[in-house]
Amino acid sequence: MIFDVVTLSPSMFQGPLDEGILARARRSGTVAVRVHDLRQWGVGPQRQVDDAPFGGGPGMVLKPEPMFDAVAWIRERTPAARERVLLMAPQGVPFDRAAAFRLAAGYDRLILLCGRYEGIDERVRTALADEEISVGDVVVSGGELPALMVIDAVARQIPGVLGNALSAAQDSFEASGLDWPSYTRPKEYRGHAVPEVLTSGDHAAVDAWRRSAAATATRTKRPDLMEATSHSPAPRGRQRGRS
DSSP: OEEEEEESOGGGGHHHHTSHHHHHHHHHTSOEEEEEEGGGGOBTTTTBOEEOOTTOOSSOEEOHHHHHHHHHHHHHHSOOSSEEEEEEEEEEEEOOHHHHHHHHHHOSEEEEEEOOTTOBOHHHHHHTOSEEEESSSOOOSSSHHHHHHHHHHHHTTSTTSSSSTTTGGGSTTTTSSOOOOOOOSOSEETTEEOOGGGGSOOHHHHHHHHHHHHHHHHHHHOHHHHHTOSSOOOOOOSOOOOO
């Protein structure tokens, strides 16, 4: 899987891409992440990437030419048979586990376009991007943080990225539910003890407790997930959170 990111802030990707699972996946060659500075394709001698909006209003809007030229350059240098252009935008389709799995299974390369300022020229949205992705009903300063979330979530679905092949299948939301509570040593801390069943050595009892605890957590914290499925959450591993 290749991730090509077009951004005005390439330095924002240096830390996250050089740590943890993504760093190991990049070193092994399982995934490649290439970050491109949008200013390379800026217009004119000043490399202009934004301009005032037609009709007036505050702020600046990213111009269409740099984005179109960036995607054309990426495609020319490294053609990909199965490709998807994603625009990070708050009005996009909510990103979830199903979307991460779909993107990982269906494409060899994802081109992620990161907006900035007051927005991006509508022609990028309608004539260049294949789909828009939102990571929540919140506005952030640009598309860089959402792009990192998409890269991390999609990469986890790619075989060979995680050290344990079962990890992705056991994450929260894999069965439309939340994770069970996790405990580790010490067995008791500040008067709070680990449930005895987890230290009993009875694997069947542990499994039953985890199923029940996961169902309780989902029913209490995210009842909407329970309504979306007719069965209780299956056992799952350590919670990884959600986007």
